Amino acid sequence: MKTTIGKFIANMRRKLFERCVEGEIYSQIFPHLNHEADHGYPFNSDEELEKLGLDEVHDAKAQLELIERLTAKMPAAYGKAFRHIACSDINARMKKYADLAKRRVYQPTADDFRFAARRAEA
Numbered sequence: 194m195k196t197t198i199g200k201f202i203a204n205m206r207r208k209l210f211e212r213c214v215e216g217e218i219y220s221q222i223f224p225h226l227n228h229e230a231d232h233g234y235p236f237n238s239d240e241e242l243e244k245l246g247l248d249e250v251h252d253a254k255a256q257l258e259l260i261e262r263l264t265a266k267m268p269a270a271y272g273k274a275f276r277h278i279a280c281s282d283i284n285a286r287m288k289k290y291a292d293l294a295k296r297r298v299y300q301p302t303a304d305d306f307r308f309a310a311r312r313a314e315a
Contacts, residue, residue, distance in 0.1 A: 207289075
């Protein structure tokens with residue numbers, strides 16, 4: 194069970210993470226895509242951003258597979274420990290992004306009549 198101070202610190206870390214991600218999106222990526230500023234990103238259009246994003250997903254999967262192959266070749270105890278540390282770190286970082294993504298998904302409200310119409314059709 195988290196203490197009040199622990200909850201406060203966790204909440205502050207979450208807010209800082211959100212501000213960093215959203216700050217990059219709104220103050221760097223969007224102006225870059227709109228050609229209002231050049232922030233040095235390797236994309237200049239929505240299509241290039243989409244392709245780069247898909248490439249990065251494949252790269253991330255390849256890196257995880259590489260870690261699996263390499264840890265299997267390490268001495269058993271060291272490899273298991275290494276894999277545990279690496280995967281715990283990766284999972285913790287991915288959870289932060291997943292939690293933020295869940296909060297940013299559009300959720301229809303009761304006042305959204307399009308949602309009510311879809312519910313009536315079902």
